[in-house]
Amino acid sequence: MIQNMRVKATTIAVTLYLLFSSSSAWTSPAEDRQQIRAFYQQLFPQLQLDDYAEGVYAIDQDAKASWLAIEEFPPYEFALEQGEILFKRPFANGSGYADCFTNQGIAIAQNYPYWDKQKQQIITLASAINACRKINALAPLAYGKGEISTLLAYMAYTSRGQRINTAIPKDSKPALAAYQQGKAYFYQRRGQLNFSCATCHLDNAGKYIRSEILSPALGHTTHWPAYRLNSREMGTLHRRFMVCNKLIRAQVDPAQSTALRQLEYFLSFLDHGLPLNGPSTRK
């Protein structure tokens, strides 16, 4: 119920935004992406586009040294191994995850999220895993951490190096609207601290918030799932969205809710062409 209200609110917000924002009214997604990339380029002239796949480590050399040392033999190796075992294990009915995906589910993570014209919704890799389970009479997996993150780790691993492939189908107005809603979410201020995603990850990218450097939003979708050093477990992108909203004391949309899928769609579109490098470790 609240989700639907939020979606309606953002639709209204998007419409108003598009009507009243003077400079960027009716910019196409391609124009958005170009403007945002140009903004980051002048902020970080030393970076190539692919560097953004490293996230904050592209702009924080101290943290990068520590990260690389840990990546030599990363702690997510166990989750990854477990994910491969779970991915290959047949379901009770004899079918398996490989039957739900193209190319047996190998090297396909770059094609998610995408707009499904029939279902009229954004399909993320996590939701596709649960859709697969549903068809095969299995209970859905929780979306934040745990088993789903091990499966995502394995699928990300087989997709390493693949270039993110997120496009908005030209003939689909609902797909464009979903993108616009994701974009509105990104720019919308929220919570007690009245921050938007853009406040930290666009306007203040590269600056310090307390003792940390803020990562640019460009490249945010390349390295998931991530083993978090501070929680010492694998987590998903949507879990990270939730934690971030919690930290700025805003309402927390659930993982894989429409709002967060739209946000992921928007961010993934910005990241189109960047190489995938998950699973990864982060602080």
Added chain:
Amino acid sequence: MSTIKIRSKRLADYTLVRTLIAHPMETGKRKDDETGELVPAHFIQTLNFKHNDQLMSQCQMGFGVSKNPFFSFQIKSAQAGDIVSISWQDNLGYSDSAEHIIR
């Protein structure tokens, strides 16, 4: 699934051996997120690294070592086909060991 992963890289002047071990290395001071209770201390105390059954390094450690311990060593000279092994024992009496063949 073994708790021990071992990787080796044979280079001109030495052979690098790295190991990653699945172990919580609990200090006994951490509170469980859900129950609020203290998680009991549970950490590896001793670890042996062997090369062809010869003891190369004996390690004693406390809970100050990170969760999912990582260690790396360099053997001066090793041949393809040599066997390295890692074995550990913790404060609660659990133990595990694994072998790896150098290529």
Added chain:
Amino acid sequence: MHTTRRNFMIKMLTTTGYALGLVFSKTGLADWLASDFRRRTIGTTLTELFPDQVLHKTNKINLKLPRIAENGSVVPITITSSIENVDTIYILSEKNPVPLIAKFTINPELETYIGARFKMQETCDVIVVLKAENQYYQTRQKVKVTLGGCGG
């Protein structure tokens, strides 16, 4: 990794195992001394670990450590040294409640080289002590540990 059965066993063994494990080492591997790994200051640790020894300061021990630890729970370290015939390496963290992190014996067939990951609570010196031919050598390097921020 952590099966329900394992958790159950851990709960069963906790009280006894905790007590026993901290005092005695189990059969097999090295003699793990609870006294080595108990809470004490760095000063007391060094005096008790190396009684009546001079810990010669040297620049022949090389420590690869991050300048700032992204997260104090995993600080990667690599130790190398040109000192000959090193047989033992100690890693200590000055302000950890238990300053001794780990101790490694080094067989002559190993290079003087150790990589490890350990925990730090706050900014302080990491101290590495090497024993070679009954002489002790030390070096130290500060690592900054930061807290807070949006890392969550």
